[in-house]
Amino acid sequence: MDAMAEIRQTFFEECAEQLAELEAGLLAIENDEADSDTVNAVFRAVHSIKGGAGAFSLDDLVHFAHVFETTLDEMRSGRLESSEKVVKIMLRSADALADLVTVARDGGTADAERNAALIDELKGLVALAKGEEPPAPSAGKSAAAPASDGPVYDDGMGDLDFTPVAVDLSDLMGIGGDNRFKIVFKPSPRMYAKANEANRVLRDVYALGEAKVVCNTSEVPLLTAIDPEGAYLTFTIELSTAESEEKVREVFEFVEFDSDLSIEALPDEDDDDDSDDPDIADILARIKATPDDEGGADDVSGKDEPEEEPAKAAEPAKAEAPKPAPEKAAAPSAPAAAKAEAGGDGKGGGGGAAQTIRVDLERVDRLIDLVGELVIHQVMLSQRAYQAGLARASDVAVGFDELEQLTREIQDSVMAIRAQPVKSVFQRLPRLVREVADISGKQVRLITEGEWTEVDKTVIERLADPLTHMIRNAIDHGLEKPEDRLSAGKTEEGVVRVAAMHRSGRIVIEISDDGAGINRKRVKDIAIKKGLIPAEANLSDEEIDNLIFLPGFSTAEKISSLSGRGVGMDVVKRSIQALGGRVSITSRPGKGSTFTMSLPLTLAVLDGMIVSVGDQTVVVPLTAIIETLQPKASEVKSFGGDARLVQVRDNFLPLVDVARELGYSYEQASATGGVAILVEAENGARSALLVDAIQGQRQVVIKSLEANYGRVPGIAAATILGDGRVALILDVDAVVATSRPEGNFFNSSMQHAAE
Amino acid sequence: MPRKSTKASSAEDAVYALPEVLDLKAATPLTEKLMSLRGQNLVVDASKVERLGTQCVQILIAAAATWKDEMAAFSIAEPSDSFISGLQVLGLTPQAILEKEVAQ
Numbered sequence: 001m002d003a004m005a006e007i008r009q010t011f012f013e014e015c016a017e018q019l020a021e022l023e024a025g026l027l028a029i030e031n032d033e034a035d036s037d038t039v040n041a042v043f044r045a046v047h048s049i050k051g052g053a054g055a056f057s058l059d060d061l062v063h064f065a066h067v068f069e070t071t072l073d074e075m076r077s078g079r080l081e082s083s084e085k086v087v088k089i090m091l092r093s094a095d096a097l098a099d100l101v102t103v104a105r106d107g108g109t110a111d112a113e114r115n116a117a118l119i120d121e122l123k124g125l126v127a128l129a130k131g132e133e134p135p136a137p138s139a140g141k142s143a144a145a146p147a148s149d150g151p152v153y154d155d156g157m158g159d160l161d162f163t164p165v166a167v168d169l170s171d172l173m174g175i176g177g178d179n180r181f182k183i184v185f186k187p188s189p190r191m192y193a194k195a196n197e198a199n200r201v202l203r204d205v206y207a208l209g210e211a212k213v214v215c216n217t218s219e220v221p222l223l224t225a226i227d228p229e230g231a232y233l234t235f236t237i238e239l240s241t242a243e244s245e246e247k248v249r250e251v252f253e254f255v256e257f258d259s260d261l262s263i264e265a266l267p268d269e270d271d272d273d274d275s276d277d278p279d280i281a282d283i284l285a286r287i288k289a290t291p292d293d294e295g296g297a298d299d300v301s302g303k304d305e306p307e308e309e310p311a312k313a314a315e316p317a318k319a320e321a322p323k324p325a326p327e328k329a330a331a332p333s334a335p336a337a338a339k340a341e342a343g344g345d346g347k348g349g350g351g352g353a354a355q356t357i358r359v360d361l362e363r364v365d366r367l368i369d370l371v372g373e374l375v376i377h378q379v380m381l382s383q384r385a386y387q388a389g390l391a392r393a394s395d396v397a398v399g400f401d402e403l404e405q406l407t408r409e410i411q412d413s414v415m416a417i418r419a420q421p422v423k424s425v426f427q428r429l430p431r432l433v434r435e436v437a438d439i440s441g442k443q444v445r446l447i448t449e450g451e452w453t454e455v456d457k458t459v460i461e462r463l464a465d466p467l468t469h470m471i472r473n474a475i476d477h478g479l480e481k482p483e484d485r486l487s488a489g490k491t492e493e494g495v496v497r498v499a500a501m502h503r504s505g506r507i508v509i510e511i512s513d514d515g516a517g518i519n520r521k522r523v524k525d526i527a528i529k530k531g532l533i534p535a536e537a538n539l540s541d542e543e544i545d546n547l548i549f550l551p552g553f554s555t556a557e558k559i560s561s562l563s564g565r566g567v568g569m570d571v572v573k574r575s576i577q578a579l580g581g582r583v584s585i586t587s588r589p590g591k592g593s594t595f596t597m598s599l600p601l602t603l604a605v606l607d608g609m610i611v612s613v614g615d616q617t618v619v620v621p622l623t624a625i626i627e628t629l630q631p632k633a634s635e636v637k638s639f640g641g642d643a644r645l646v647q648v649r650d651n652f653l654p655l656v657d658v659a660r661e662l663g664y665s666y667e668q669a670s671a672t673g674g675v676a677i678l679v680e681a682e683n684g685a686r687s688a689l690l691v692d693a694i695q696g697q698r699q700v701v702i703k704s705l706e707a708n709y710g711r712v713p714g715i716a717a718a719t720i721l722g723d724g725r726v727a728l729i730l731d732v733d734a735v736v737a738t739s740r741p742e743g744n745f746f747n748s749s750m751q752h753a754a755e
Numbered sequence: 756m757p758r759k760s761t762k763a764s765s766a767e768d769a770v771y772a773l774p775e776v777l778d779l780k781a782a783t784p785l786t787e788k789l790m791s792l793r794g795q796n797l798v799v800d801a802s803k804v805e806r807l808g809t810q811c812v813q814i815l816i817a818a819a820a821t822w823k824d825e826m827a828a829f830s831i832a833e834p835s836d837s838f839i840s841g842l843q844v845l846g847l848t849p850q851a852i853l854e855k856e857v858a859q
Contacts, residue, residue: 213846228782
């Protein structure tokens with residue numbers, strides 16, 4: 001990957017974070033949990049996206065973000081009330097922004113019509129915020145902003161816009177006031193590199209009151225020595241305003257860390273003495289002392305455009321010496337920097353943000369692999385030592401015990417690196433709920449709980465689809481229409497609750513709704529009509545509920561854009577089972593339904609039953625196993641060629657001879673001499689696997705067979721046992737399927753329903 | 756070639772018409788262009804400027820100082836309204852650009 005593509009990728013990663021922050025913030029505002037920091041955080045998120053997008057000339061994105069930002073600015077400054085209607089528009093805009101980011105990253109086209117409509121709505125809000133002022137852009141700091149929406153708008157630098165008409169400074173000026181400040185503002189090259197413009201900041205200052213600005217050009221070097229993207233000007237502003245010092249500082253919020261800034265209240269009217277903010281003064285002092293501390297982010301740029309280094313030796317402004325070419329390369333790092341600052345500038349204190357690093361997933365995986373090896377070798381070593389006659393009470397044995405504990409701990413910690421809170425999936429849900437609610441014409445409130453529950457990254461990635469499906473299902477099928485809810489004595493607004501929690505080494509996710517619950521009669525009728533169950537079947541409530549997981553089952557009579565295409569809960573169930581998870585359902589008529597899925601915390605280790613097949617050791621994933629039994633001779637029936645069935649209570653299940661399937665032996669194993677393991681394949685079909693003996697049950701570290709050897713039919717992966725031997729992990733689905741190429745002619749759905 | 760300046764209009768003067776957009780991206784090309792025009796009297800035509808970023812202002816100031824240092828004439832002709840207002844925001848005027856003292 002070349003440097004630019006890498007930076008671009010970083011930008012998109014950070015976009016995702018900013019979007020998440022944006023959405024979280026807006027939701028907090030919607031729920032009245034917001035404070036001024038929240039609004040600022042939301043504003044910053046959009047601003048950062050815009051800044052980064054500008055560097056990549058993502059014009060559509062910049063354009064939209066710009067309008068969005070302008071509106072948020074109105075909210076930030078308190079001119080626009082965060083009413084429900086406003087927040088709804090903002091949320092939809094956040095969705096649109098997310099789409100634009102996706103389009104910018106993956107190609108494709110955004111919904112231009114919707115975006116245009118949203119831009120109009122957003123502009124409407126700005127006009128509204130201005131109250132008596134006419135909506136046409138005329139004066140004030142937003143004068144620059146709407147102008148950029150016109151066709152002249154053509155580059156990524158929204159902040160650099162100028163209205164192409166004469167601007168009399170007096171138009172820009174706000175009303176003077178009693179407070180007078182002397183502001184010395186010296187931008188650093190970093191500030192420009194982050195797509196902030198001095199003139200924008202200055203306009204914002206002018207909007208606060210009457211300002212006199214003097215520009216000191218003495219540091220500008222000769223053309224031969226100039227860095228075209230350096231910063232040489234110092235602005236001294238005398239401002240008289242009705243606003244407080246805090247307000248004035250807010251203007252500089254985004255550039256504070258990238259410029260030398262001093263704001264002092266001038267005597268004669270000094271109600272705000274400047275000692276009221278010692279924190280900021282302190283921070284400024286520190287920043288001055290280490291002007292280039294944030295340089296880390298800019299380092300990336302070095303490799304990008306090294307040629308841009310004019311003779312800097314002659315430069316007079318040494319303390320502020322611009323780093324080589326921060327330009328484009330540094331701009332994408334702006335969101336990161338802004339984020340780092342986010343913790344600080346809200347309260348004026350520093351360094352509150354959590355410290356994180358970005359690591360290539362491959363590196364973590366390699367580490368996990370190596371630690372897995374370490375564990376295996378540690379076990380092997382101690383086993384060998386005991387075999388060689390090491391006394392259990394010896395010092396060496398004690399050392400082995402300690403080593404074992406340590407390696408386990410290392411393994412746990414390394415696994416924890418991959419663990420991520422499910423928040424990343426949960427935070428996509430509000431948008432989903434909004435969209436589905438819109439389409440289905442229902443009012444839905446989403447409650448999420450336990451979003452900090454951690455689970456392995458690979459599980460998270462594969463969790464999104466089934467979760468999406470289930471929530472869509474809960475809204476579309478679970479919740480009633482508003483009028484039906486009212487007549488049932490419920491509130492108009494339905495509630496969908498998604499909760500994640502840890503339960504005995506697994507993660508459990510519950511999706512519940514307060515809808516009508518499953519209409520069991522209807523479900524049963526449909527299942528009969530579709531031939532999924534016999535008409536005379538006598539099913540318990542629970543069995544009926546589980547019918548909805550059958551392939552081909554659909555309750556919707558007409559196909560909507562949401563559901564009803566017959567790809568439904570069976571897909572959900574299958575994808576959850578593919579993750580080694582299970583899903584179940586409970587439903588109370590009139591009260592709602594709860595879907596519970598339980599998933600392993602990681603896909604790197606697996607709970608397995610260790611069994612002997614011939615002279616081989618094989619691991620059967622525990623999630624597939626329902627029960628084990630020793631077949632009696634009377635229960636085993638032969639039919640056809642050499643196919644066999646085993647009777648388990650009222651059912652006949654195919655008996656799969658694992659040793660033959662895997663080619664360990666050609667003789668048919670004696671059914672009564674072995675153990676039958678009842679397994680359920682992903683499609684719900686049950687079979688009995690015939691193995692020789694059960695050795696035990698343990699957690700094994702999964703080693704990919706494809707990566708190390710090649711694909712073997714019937715084998716999912718391999719693991720290394722404590723004695724150093726390789727054991728194969730059985731692919732239950734494949735083994736069962738190859739044993740019956742013509743498919744299951746037993747009524748698998750009945751067995752499934754009877755689960 | 757754009758209209759000649761009304762002020763400095765000797766025939767040998769080079770005239771350089773500033774582009775419409777002088778933002779961050781225009782800074783480096785502008786520097787290079789001005790460097791290539793050194794050593795002769797120069798009239799900078801600012802009539803088309805619609806957007807003026809701070810960095811380009813810095814470069815113009817540096818250019819004016821450089822020309823002054825090299826004892827050549829440097830002038831700004833027909834500044835557009837946007838150009839003037841862009842300077843105003845920064846507390847500058849076209850005149851102020853030309854008056855920059857040579858940095859020692």
